[in-house]
Amino acid sequence: MKYLSLRLLVLLGLALACTIGIKAQNIPASSQKIHLDKPFIQEYSVKYTASEDMVLKKAFSDRNGTIQVLEASGLVRTHAGAFLYPGTLIPDRSYLPMEDKVIRDMLTMEGQFVYLDDEAVFSNAWAGSVYLPHELPGATLFESGKGFIFLVSDGSDLHLVGPQGVIWKDNAANSPVLDIKFDPERNVFYILSTNAVSIFSISEQKLSPLTTGEDFTCFEFRQGKDRLAIGTEDGFFEWDLGKNQMWGTKNAALPSPKLTSISEINGLLWFGSDKGAFLQKEDGGFNYYYGQRWVPGEKVVHVSQKGGNEVLLLTEQGLGKLVFTYQTLAEKAAYFDHQVRDRHIRHGFNASLVGMEKGNVDTGRLGDSDNDGLWTSMYLGGEAFRYAETGDAEALQNVRESLDAMERLYTINPVPGFPSRSFERSGYIERLSDPERWQHASDPEWDWKATTSSDEAIGHVFVFGVIAELVDEADIRAKAIRLLDELMQHIVDNDWYLIDYDGEPTTWGRWNPEYVNGFPTMVGDRKLNSSNIVAMLQTAYHFTGKAVYKQKAYDLMENHGYLENLMRPMEEIGKAKEGSDEWAAMLSESWNHSDDEMYFLGYWGLYRYAFTDELKGMYKKAIVDHWEAERPEKDGLWNIFTALVSPENFDLEEAIWYLQEYPLDLINWTVKNSHRQDIVLLEENFRRQTTQKVLPPDELHIRRHNANRFGLDGGRDGNQENSAGDIWLLPYWMGRYLDVISEPLLP
Structure with missing residues (x-):
């Protein structure tokens, strides 16, 4: 998708984002936390791949926005490329005479490209008037000073060059020379080698030592x-x-400490390393x-700024x-709505795009899933909240189509009230x-x-309840209530089991007291x-009125x-005691994050449709x-769900952090973090919390709410794209409906 198209979608999203729907609850403004939806910084990447024979060195952009990349055999430039649609690097043929020059280095000066070849420093800017012979045939690097003064090196010799010719020559005090930086405040150059930094004074034409060390690789002058x-x-x-003298102490606690490049952009340091790039934040x-x-x-060889809102990360395999x-x-919701409708709807189900080739979304197919009904319930719930909040006709149509898919899960098999997992053509x-x-x-x-x-x-009961309560269309509401009733009647009639086509209970569809209470309390x-x-029985009673x-609910609770069981504190949940049966031991080997998803989806009906205020108070507890147990994960959906019962005391800031930090790119790329030196690893534990602080969503592999957000490594190497329907749109639209996220605030 081209960037202009993205902005168009954003504007369309804003046009739809008006509040004309029902409100969830009347909470006094003094006790209600709310996020005012102002613009925030959203990042995404446009990638350009290089051919295997290219040896990439540096990448720059000039004042016109043109990107040029220095490659061992010449200059290359970007071709095509847009978000999710990578471009390529191809030879730059912009200037005919450049084809015959052997470009050894390049930089930008006053927003213009300046080049170094075996004869001179020159540029095609300034009407081509800059051409400064340097008398150093083996020159490999240079840096600009004031007034078209340049310091040139071949790795051992240094030549100071200006409009008047070669001004000064000498051998570098330490070699090989790796890089040169200019200090405009002192009008001096700094020269980096593997074990020292030297300083060259232009006025004194003198080279002096500055500091020594070991294994230096790159450096940057920090302006100001x-x-x-x-x-x-x-x-x-x-x-x-x-x-x-050294300022502070050496810092090796970095995402990857083997550094290849340092650049200062807008006052902050950017680092290239053998494993990606990273920005040091103000904190x-x-x-x-x-x-x-x-x-x-993987290996980032150069980092530079492009304009006011872009950064170029050059790797050995291409440019990001x-x-x-x-x-x-x-606006983000509008983009994600387009993503879902464009390529994630299968027979009305909310589906993943699978079988992709290296992240190419045009090569994937809509995949079936064990949980087609669950993922669709979550997307469908989000669309119901959206309709209740905005009255949007598109949201209502989305509800109709996905509810039709949910209904067919019940009608396509021969068992009354039994929902299929999925369906497909024979x-x-x-x-x-x-x-x-x-x-x-x-x-x-x-x-x-x-x-x-x-x-x-x-998942079914959650969304049937949401639709029955919030969607004011008689046929849709009636369908949701009918399906809810059919499912719950099946469970009641079959002694608290889901009974499959073979007359046997399914492995997991079991709520029978003998089964449930057969587990140890932990x-x-x-x-x-x-x-x-x-929760399921309360929801069914609330909308059907069937006694x-x-x-049955009271019988289960009282007898x-x-x-x-449901009131048991989370701190008591853990591994089964030694001697427990194999099933209990397997189920309690570690914390099951899929259970969290089931709990919270159930909390909607548990709390909202509680039989009495006394029960509602207990459920809230x-x-x-x-x-409280889930807070370290900073999951946006769990925090928004908690706003249902405790709008004055939940992690709103963390919920917004989750929504803002989730990447626009939902391709399931392989991600690695376990090598990082800037995170504090914890010992193995029951909850599988690997670090003291959870990493931002855009630094982790794409995962749904049923996965451990502390998993550091994982992914599918770009062969799948997840839908935003359950991951992002559900918490956002639930937050809008519960009045903890405001309408967008226009400038």
């Missing part, structure tokens, strides 16, 4: 700070030029750009152009996921997927299944301990207790 930042094979340090932390989401290749643009959450079972789970429908044109689980069921499934089934659902 009177310091040099010096990179090494193991971190960096800064040198105070005024006091002529000392880092934004990390590593992997195919941001750059083609980081774009920093301002947008509101509403003849493709062997090519679908889990082919052994598929069954032929009575209609020979279709097949359906069996073995439906409890996470499907709770095994999470005992608490989870109790919480879910009570059986209320009676089978389900209220005690249980929900807040769970939220």
Whole structure:
């Protein structure tokens, strides 16, 4: 998608973002936390791949926005390229005479390209008048000073060159020379070698030592700070030029300490390394750009600025152009809405794009899933909140189409009230996921997927309740209530089990007291299944009015301990004691993050449709207790769900951080973080929390809400794109509906 198209989508999104729907609850303004939706900085990358024979060295942009890349055999430039649609690097043939020149180095001066070849420093700017012979045939690098003065080196010799010719010559005090930087405040050059930094005074034409060390690789003069930042094979340090001593201490606690490049952009340091690039923030932390989401290749060889809102990251395999643009959450929602509708709707299901070739979204197919009903429930819930909040006709149509898909999950199989996992046209079972789970429908044109689980069921009940409450269209509301009733009647009639086509309970569709209470109290499934089934029964009673659902719920809570189970504090959940059966031991081996998703989806019906205020107060206590346990993960959806029960006390800032930091690129690239030196690793623990602080979503591989946000490594090498429908749009639109996220504030 071209950037102009993205902006167009954004503007369309703003036009739709007006508040004309129902409101969830009347909470006094004094107690209601709310995020005012102002523009924030959103990053994305446009990538350009290089051919295998290219040896890339530096990348710059001139004042016109033209990008040129220095390659061993000449200059190359960017061709095509847009967000999610990579371009390439091709030979630059802009100036005919340049084809015959052997360009050894380049830089920008006053926003213009300046080149170094074996004869001279020259430029095509300034009407081509800059041509300064340097008398150093083996020249490999140079730096500009004031008034078209340049210091040129071949790695051992130094020549100072100006309009009047070669001004000064000498051997470098330390060699080989790796880089040169100019200090306009002192009118001196700094010369970097592997073990020293020297200083050359233009006025005195004198070369002097500045500092020594080991394994120097790169450096940068910090404009206005009177310091040099010096990179090494193991971190960096800064040198105070005024006091002529180290400033602070050496810092090796970096995402990747083997540094290849340092640049200062807008007062902040950018680093290239053997494993990606990173920006040091004002608080000392880092934004990390590593992997195919941001750059083609691993080793970053050069970093430079392009205009006011772009940064060029040159790797050995190509160029990544980081774009920093301002947008509101509403604009981001508009983009993600387009992403879902454009390539993630399969028969009305919210689906992933799978089988892609190296991140090419045009090569993928819509994949089936064990959880088609669950992922669609979450997307559908988001669209219902959107419709309730905005009255948008497109949102209503999206609700209709996805609810039709949900309905067919029930009608395509022969078991009354039993929801299929998925369905697809016949003849493709062997090519679908889990082919052994598929069954032929009575209609020979279709097949359906069996073995439906409890996470499907709770997702269905959640969204049927949301639609029944919030969508003021009689036919849609009636359909949601009918499906809710059919599902819950099936469960009640079958002694708290989901009964499959073969007459047997499915592996996970079990809420029977004998099964649930057969687990030791510390095994999470005992608490989870109790919480879910009570929520499901309350929801069914609230919308159908059938007394059986209320009676059964109270029977489970009062006579089978389900209220005690669901109220059990999260701190008591852990591994089953030694001697427990294998099933309990397996289920409690570590924290199950899929359970978190089931809990929170159930909390909508547990709290909102509670039979009494007394129960509602108890449920609130249980929900807040769970939220407290989940706070380190900073999951946007869990925080927004908690706003339902505790609007005056939940992590709004962390929810917004999640929504803002989630990448626009939802391709499941392989991501690695376990090598990082800037994170504090924890010992192995039950919750599988690997670090003290969770990393931002755009530094992790793409994951749904049922995955551990502390997982450092993972991904699918770009062969899949996830839908934003469940990952992002549900928490955003729920937040809008619950009045914790405002309408976009226009300038």
